Amino acid sequence: MAEKTQGKTMQVNQAHPILTDTHTFLKVEHLVVQYGTIVALDDVSLEIPANRVTVLIGPSGCGKSTTLRCLNGLVGIERGTITYLDASVQGLSQTDLRRSMGYAIQSVGLMPHLTVEENVDLVPRLLGWDRSKRKERVDKLLALVRLDPEIYRKKYPNELSGGEAQRIGFARALGSDPPVLLMDEPFGAVDPLNRILLQDEFIRIQRQLKKSVVFVTHDLEEAVRLADYLVIMKDGKIVQADTPEQILSSPKGEFVERFLGPERSLQRLTLVTADRCMEKALSGLDSDASAHLPDCSNLTYWQVDEDGAPVCGYTRSEGSIIQKPITSAIHTVQIYSSLKDCMAKILNSGLSAAAVVDERGRLCGEVRFEAIQQISIL
Ligand SMILES: Nc1ncnc2c1ncn2[C@@H]1O[C@H](COP(=O)(O)OP(=O)(O)OP(=O)(O)O)[C@@H](O)[C@H]1O
Ligand SMILES: [Mg+2]
Structure with missing residues (x-):
């Protein structure tokens, strides 16, 4: 085989x-x-x-x-x-x-x-x-x-x-x-x-x-x-x-x-499952994303609540910062979700990454659009 x-x-x-x-x-x-x-x-x-x-x-x-x-x-x-x-x-x-x-x-x-x-x-x-x-x-x-x-x-x-x-x-x-x-x-x-x-x-x-x-x-x-x-x-x-x-x-x-x-x-x-190409996520309790997102980067900043669950995602787009509220099943994936699912969640949110959460809904990483692009296409 x-x-x-x-x-x-x-x-x-x-x-x-x-x-x-x-x-x-x-x-x-x-x-x-x-x-x-x-x-x-x-x-x-x-x-x-x-x-x-x-x-x-x-x-x-x-x-x-x-x-x-x-x-x-x-x-x-x-x-x-x-x-x-x-x-x-x-x-x-x-x-x-x-x-x-x-x-x-x-x-x-x-x-x-x-x-x-x-x-x-x-x-x-x-x-x-x-x-x-x-x-x-x-x-x-x-x-x-x-x-x-x-x-x-x-x-x-x-x-x-x-x-x-x-x-x-x-x-x-x-x-x-x-x-x-x-x-x-x-x-x-x-x-x-x-x-x-x-x-x-x-x-x-x-x-x-x-x-x-x-x-x-x-x-x-x-x-x-x-x-x-x-x-x-x-x-x-x-x-x-x-x-x-x-x-x-x-x-x-x-x-x-x-x-x-x-x-x-x-x-x-x-x-491929999300955990295979999951990266560390940029996150904090702060709602002022500009302090966390470097100019010209296409990173996502995740605002989390006190339990660590993502509530909002921010990314830079054409000079301004876009903000998207995060709803668990619609915008987040689990570590064993497929990259196809990650892709769907990225499209749902319009952010540059999908938030990966653990079984209690706490942010544990992200899967970036670029990482998915790099998976070889047949
Ligand atoms: N107990 C049975 N008596 C007579 N014919 C049977 C019996 N069990 C299955 N068959 C026939 O054997 C063939 C294979 O059936 P099988 O149940 O293995 O198909 P399957 O691939 O599991 O189909 P499905 O996806 O619909 O479940 C079919 O033509 C079916 O009609
Ligand atoms: Mg059958």
Whole structure:
């Protein structure tokens, strides 16, 4: 597998982890799956890297979910083999599979008659973990997906928003701390804003936990953002599998080119997170920006409140100083936001940079327009 490329004019430290320092943990060879006369998978071979995110994407009906379900031993295979750490998946028991692989699916969702706690606890309980360890685990997982255990533990799924339910689904998949996570459109039913926040969370958690993830999505931007290894499928076959950078720069054939669409260059910006090119921000409580902004500079000065949250941005433009009030979701980004998101926020504010805030909304840096420009455009 190719090593991830970096920006030509700017040192972007490992936009994603490098694929060459990993190994294959799941190997699919010449897989054929048929449903009656329908060939759902037609000679699929795939090597899935450990501790990385592999994303399957392609048009509806191309075989993404079937591939995922085969990995979990849920589908009968006509021909071919799936090997998990040198063992055949078909030979593993359901208990072994549960222990090894967490499964988050959009459509099945949570058990409606079980509380959040019972849902998250499902697999650890089936595996016979002791009660105190399970309670500790549920609290830890709820905290990881940023839902307060005191508030959410006893709720039922119908008392959750779509985004909260998907967080719980994710927590449940992580239940027994499996090395592998299989995720089938886990953020499918949420609105675009919450979807981006869930992706931010996913990146944050994945950088911490380094699971081996196989993730199915319909959304190209989501795929490019999250994938270390991107697999494009069509009609039960794999048409290209590589790093997102490589696929964006060298799409194989007309189908992939059409699938990536005319925004291919812009998608490059979704590959890099804000923290990779964040710089120190000029800030203070003072509302007199002229004292802070050198003449002729195009820097941004951020006025912050007493908690450190940006309230106003100032920049010089054609001899005068322009001032823009800052509203958190509209003008600020988080450290795992994409550069595409930073670009959108810069355009929203008209300033020369986007303010980067931490989870409590405090200014922690900025991403400058020039820095984004320097990321190589395909
Ligand atoms: N249980 C089933 N019985 C019969 N045919 C099935 C079954 N499951 C899937 N198929 C068929 O197999 C093919 C692949 O389906 P699959 O669910 O893997 O597609 P997908 O890529 O996940 O699509 P989507 O993006 O719509 O979820 C489709 O033609 C589908 O109709
Ligand atoms: Mg599907």
